[in-house]
Amino acid sequence: DAGVIQSPRHEVTEMGQEVTLRCKPISGHDYLFWYRQTMMRGLELLIYFNNNVPIDDSGMPEDRFSAKMPNASFSTLKIQPSEPRDSAVYFCASSFVVIETQYFGPGTRLLVL
Amino acid sequence: GESVGLHLPTLSVQEGDNSIINCAYSNSASDYFIWYKQESGKGPQFIIDIRSNMDKRQGQRVTVLLNKTVKHLSLQIAATQPGDSAVYFCAEKNNAGNMLTFGGGTRLMVKP
Numbered sequence: 001d002a003g004v005i006q007s008p009r010h011e012v013t014e015m016g017q018e019v020t021l022r023c024k025p026i027s028g029h030d031y032l033f034w035y036r037q038t039m040m041r042g043l044e045l046l047i048y049f050n051n052n053v054p055i056d057d058s059g060m061p062e063d064r065f066s067a068k069m070p071n072a073s074f075s076t077l078k079i080q081p082s083e084p085r086d087s088a089v090y091f092c093a094s095s096f097v098v099i100e101t102q103y104f105g106p107g108t109r110l111l112v113l
Numbered sequence: 114g115e116s117v118g119l120h121l122p123t124l125s126v127q128e129g130d131n132s133i134i135n136c137a138y139s140n141s142a143s144d145y146f147i148w149y150k151q152e153s154g155k156g157p158q159f160i161i162d163i164r165s166n167m168d169k170r171q172g173q174r175v176t177v178l179l180n181k182t183v184k185h186l187s188l189q190i191a192a193t194q195p196g197d198s199a200v201y202f203c204a205e206k207n208n209a210g211n212m213l214t215f216g217g218g219t220r221l222m223v224k225p
Contacts, residue, residue: 004156042215042216042218043157043215045212045213048212091156091157093156093157101147101159101162102147102159103159104156104158105156106156107155
């Protein structure tokens, strides 16, 4: 298995622009998680899905952030409009029904100028 | 993934020595714990896990110890190698939810 796949790996954009991050979970995994990692706040859970349905989005910082999972093999995290404070590494992770062991993707490094 | 930077606690060990990385957790209801390793430019990688009904679990060169009395978790790495250099995170899951809460991480530096 190729593991969790994320794209792009790096994104540089200007404040106010829309940013879309993509994730392909490991095939057969029922849960998908979006995390954000910064030096100041560490690793934070933003939202997670079970069988494509959002279960808990309490970690989503603002209405500027939205996430979708149209099918079992694809999810997006969108920021619109982006702000410099959104600069971080965004990770996607997935797991089986027993969700404890989460497998992380390589991350997307986002820089908003 | 650039995980953390200047303010991480750092453990520096000599190649071949054993390493012990500690983690304190706060939620006495947590029933599952995981250690992750994060190398520079990569996502966290699962190392080993332990459930709250156990106090010790061993893997290949790694051992996790759980002390529920003082809410303390440790990761022991035997015969530390340069490839073990990374940031190590503990994570806990409480029995009421499905989410993991991550600790701040410890940077392990292995000197050749």
